[in-house]
Amino acid sequence: MIPLDPRGLVNRALLVGVSEYDFTEPPHGVPGDLPAVKRNLNRMREALAGGQVFGERDVKVLPSPSLAEFGQALQRSAREAKGLLLVYFAGHGAIPSGGDELFLQMRDAKVIAGRHTVFHGAEKFSDLLATMLATSPAQRIVVVLDCCFAGNAAPVWEHFDDKRRVLLLMSVQANHRIDAGDARTPTPFTAALAALLDEDRDTTLSDLADRLRGRMTALGLRTLRDDPWEPQLRTDLGVDVLLRSKATEEGGGKPVLPVPVPVPPPPGPGPVLRSFRALLSAPLAPLRGVCATLIGRFRTIVVPHPPRRAVVLVVLPAVLAAGLLGLGVYGLLRHAGYVGDAPACDPPLELRVLTDPDLEPTIRAAADAYLTSDENTTGDGCRRTGATVYSAGSSDVVGALRGQTGAWQEPPDEDVNPQRDIGPQPDIWIPASRADVDRVEDGQDTDAVAGLEADEEPLAYSPVVLAVPQNIASEALEDRTGLSLGEMVGDLTARDENAAVRRPDPEFTDMGLLATVGLYGEDGRAVARGERLVAQPGSPSPTAAELLCTLPDDDAVDNSTAALVPEFLLRSGVGCDLTTRSPRLAQYPDDVPGVEPTFVRVMWRGGHRDAPARDASAERFRDWLAGERGGGQVFARYGFRSADDQKLLDKEHVAEGVLREPTPLDESAGRDAMARTLDAYQEAGGPGRVLFLLDSSGSMTRLWKGPSGGPGLLRQSLGGLGGHDEYGVWAVAGTGDDPAYGALLPLGPHTRAEAERAVDTGARVRDAEADPHAALLAALDEMRDRGDDRRPQLIVHLTDGEDNNRLTGDRLDDVLTAARTSGVPVTVVSLQSGGCDRDRPDRRIADASDGRCLDADDDLGAALHDEVARTGTGEG
Incomplete structure (x- = not known):
């Protein structure tokens, strides 16, 4: 494993320390101020700026920011960093009852129980990864957390698609609170961290984490639960980065910085290669870049082995001849008007694509495939359009598009700020059901500044299934189709009295709301019955994917709990798929509507400056996404069915436990059923x-x-x-x-x-x-x-x-x-x-x-x- 050496690249460090809070009194305040955190910032700046990776101007200190100030500073640092981006946070950390998320509480933090968003003025760690850090061009991103419950960030990182670039150092293990220490000194974790960074030695993140654990053990530090205080590190296999290097003096005492690549540079070119390079610098060198690449590859293969001169003498003339032949052919083509000089590509227009949390991996994969497709490439080889895919809670999105579009475009205050709570104004919205669009349009403000143009036909289809552990499931076809959800659950509990059923949060993902439509049925009095069928300790999992990830934490629970999830997750899997121990059979209730991702163009008033170009980009993406050879292939790979006939798009690779053609299936959710069910669910709570x-x-x-x-x-x-x-x-x-x-x-x-x-x-x-x-x-x-x-x-x-x-x-x-x-x-x-x-x-x-x-x-x-x-x- 050779760590990335970021020296010589554009690096940025953002040090955030929240020592003072606006709200510290009951009932909604945080536990109190943290004066020791004020000491952390200067200490960390000294430690980082003295190590050759970061210069003084590369390190930004942000004392006690509001959530909005934090977001602006982070976006700026993330945008500027090209080599290493380091983000350090010290302050209060908070977790929901399920412990499956971490909130970093800024100066304006409040805790308001009873609302879906309990932690106001706090940055949700999953959002930090997905909407701020994921878009940074940095080669490596290091996140350092010094707060209570820091270890609860680990499972969030595990589910992050781009985690190979992100390295996570956490001050303490999950579900543990820690003492901030004496107000006159930095917090214990940061004090140890900075002291190790001060040492005059080459320090990678993994080396730092190992020595940090040893130092804190030697100090005898313990958490507030009186357990050993153990910092945690999460990195992808083989990924590491240099954080600090000892100075090497030469000549005038300036440090000698090696080339910032993970392998040592090869020896310089010999006289023959230099002569060929001179040839490429002549006016007849339109293939200069191509030939230079060939020379580089040739040099990498040949030059490191000087004893093999015979190879050089035999191969090099052939390379030269091929290069000269290429120049001749290129000249003829250029003279004929078929080719010209390679153009400089303008930055592509960026589309913002908002989707349901459970759809995000699929839509992100589709967007990635589209970006490099022929449809998105000009004749000059330039990219037409970029795309940023992000997700937010489905009920929050519907509510914002119905009644907060003005605040989304221009937030009036900190209390109502969809830009912060959901994300940037979307150009495209892909909900999991067409009914969401109807719900928005049915109750939208008359002065709304956003209009919706929704496709009539969905992009794909996936039924919501009852995924039953194989050991308690029935393989009989009559038990797997043609029954209501209530009948299926009744049969399941009759087979195993310890069987349980869980569904994801109906407020956060449409998958949970669609399942709840079946649980409640048409009778409003069935709400209590439906909720008891899926009763569980703690809060429901936010998404269906997280539900499938959570169940294997306990063998007994995994082996006896059926999950209401979209069928496509049984094919495409989830981030924790390797830990899933209980294979499952899909049952298809006939009263649960299916998932129907729908393309919706969001038109913002006042966005006319680049409207024609944005409209054209959105239309090209829509056409590609709806096409069989474009988005259809991605939806097939992720386990979806055709929106037309509900047959699997990929008929060859069918997930274990999935029926090829289950009938009947409840096709679509109605606006009224979705709205009524969500109201009933909220009232039930x-x-x-x-x-x-x-x-x-x-x-x-x-x-x-x-x-x-x-x-x-x-x-x-x-x-x-x-x-x-x-x-x-x-x-x-x-x-x-x-x-x-x-x-x-x-x-x-x-x-x-x-x-x-x-x-x-x-x-x-x-x-x-x-x-x-x-x-x-x-x-x-x-x-x-x-x-x-x-x-x-x-x-x-x-x-x-x-x-x-x-x-x-x-x-x-x-x-x-x-x-x-x-x-x-x-x-x-x-x-x-x-x-x-x-x-x-x-x-x-x-x-x-x-x-x-x-x-x-x-x-x-x-x-x-x-x-x-x-x-x-x-x-x-």
């Missing part, structure tokens, strides 16, 4: 409604007190509810003429203290039996009457099961029928062992309502809290 039925009959006496008793479990679950949720508690005891229940806490919003006080003072065991039949029917009626506001709802029945003799025959059938039709899940908490066995009434009621049954064999406190938290908004 909002305030919920929970009704607790607490068995208060005499048999509960032995199961009443302590944290594992009925009231204790109820109190623990209140942590999953917040001030905006509605909830109530009924005491269930009474049969015959006695009321079947009494309200301890009326349905409505409450503080936790208020609810606990009502349970503590009002909950008592009565000398009576319980009638679960009457109480459950009344609870289902109550929730059905309140369900028009589409809040997520849940009934929790805590019981010892002693009175289930009143849940038999027609009485049980009545409850099961009501549970199936109400759309309200019932979680039954049985305080006896075996209470959730398959044929027991508690289990049957839970299954009929798409709820869950918990019994004494489960960790009841934690499990019930999680069930309630899925419906409520939580204490935070």
Whole structure:
């Protein structure tokens, strides 16, 4: 491995240190200022500028920038660097609940829980890679992160297409927070880093990382979890770069800089080669560049082996003769007017192409192929058009094109800035569904400054499939096609009661929203049922590709979890494909719309200066992208189907687990279905409604007190509810003429203290039996009457099961029928062992309502809290 030596090239270092923050107070502030970070910047500048790779003017220091200031400075440095670009960040780092992303918090950072974009004023690391660094012409890009959770950048880097150029040094392992240290000195990581850079020796990044780990271990540094503090390095195989070189003096003491290439230069040319080079400098030398290239290649082969003079004497005359013959032929062609001098190419017009996150790898590959195609090349060999492909959350893009085009063109303030949150104004938008275009046009502002011109036909097609682990899948064709998604999930859980289903985030990628259309169906009351089918700990994966990458982290999860993903990912794979351990079979639900990438031209008011040229470039790209020999070949390679007949574009290389011609397939998503589903999903994540039925009959006496008793479990679950949720508690005891229940806490919003006080003072065991039949029917009626506001709802029945003799025959059938039709899940908490066995009434009621049954064999406190938290908004 020979590292790149960037000396003598145009190098840039951007040192960003956020020591002061505008917002540090609850509820939305960051943890506090970081005075030690102020010391980092000067220390790093001294260390870098003294090492021959960077000069004083090559290093820019950026103290406590806003997000906008950071973006501008980074874009400038990235644009200027041709050899090495180094980006250093020190400040607060933050991660979402899933830990699958890292946010670098700038001076104007805020944390606003409950919104899809939680971290405002922060740079998302994946965006940093994809939209800022990827476009830099630098040969190597080094990113150094000194912040909490720095190691969480590693999986983001793993999924980055252009990671061979990017080398990533992180101050600490994933999911760890670190101490900034004494305010009078640099932070511990940067202090060690700069000290090693100061050493008078040749230092590559990999060497630096090795010595840095050793130094921090020797210092005994530990993270805030009291684990050893271990810096992390991520580079592609065989990639390295020189960061600093010791000075070598010659003559007047100036350092001698070697040629900046990874191999030593060959010896100078001999007299024959010099004579030939002189010939090429004459006026009759239009092939000078070609011949010089031939000489260079010839010299590389022949000159390093001086003993083999015979080879030189035999081969060189032939090369000379070929060169002279070429000159003669060239002169004749030029005289005939067929060729001329090679022109200087003007910079091509750059198209900005915005797409769905899951489509980005395919569209990027298509754009790369187009850039070098004949259709994009002039007769002089110049490129007509360039293309920058980037992605953003689908619901954010739709919202911005509907109501924020003015702010996109000219951001009025930091709060509303699509240029920052999404990216530059697109010339072309390729959503995953034509319905997205209809959603924009249906609600677009009357004063919008962007208009859409969408193709009528999509570019390609891919169904959204239920990708089931092979070990729990059915290979029978009747189980893989012709069924609704609900029926397929029901069959799956019947085969394996531990089976689970996950889908990507419906707000971030259309793949997740299309899957959710099938989950919810046409009945608005099926929202709760649909969400319970895909319930999981933590937040859903942002994209389908990341979902497939996340599952193999745990063998048990990977082997028992089906994923709702587009079929093409089973062919084209994802960045972590080699780690996927469980092969999968695709099932094709007939009520889930497919993915239909659609070409949309975005026309911006005021963009008339180069409008004709931009229109022509966009039209050429569209024609190529829609053609069989252009974009069609790329879509085929990535596993898509034809938009016309839904047959695989590549019929020879079919991914394992994919059906060649599954039928029927749900073709397109409608505007109203997509909009309705997204609204329902967002509401499902909002305030919920929970009704607790607490068995208060005499048999509960032995199961009443302590944290594992009925009231204790109820109190623990209140942590999953917040001030905006509605909830109530009924005491269930009474049969015959006695009321079947009494309200301890009326349905409505409450503080936790208020609810606990009502349970503590009002909950008592009565000398009576319980009638679960009457109480459950009344609870289902109550929730059905309140369900028009589409809040997520849940009934929790805590019981010892002693009175289930009143849940038999027609009485049980009545409850099961009501549970199936109400759309309200019932979680039954049985305080006896075996209470959730398959044929027991508690289990049957839970299954009929798409709820869950918990019994004494489960960790009841934690499990019930999680069930309630899925419906409520939580204490935070």
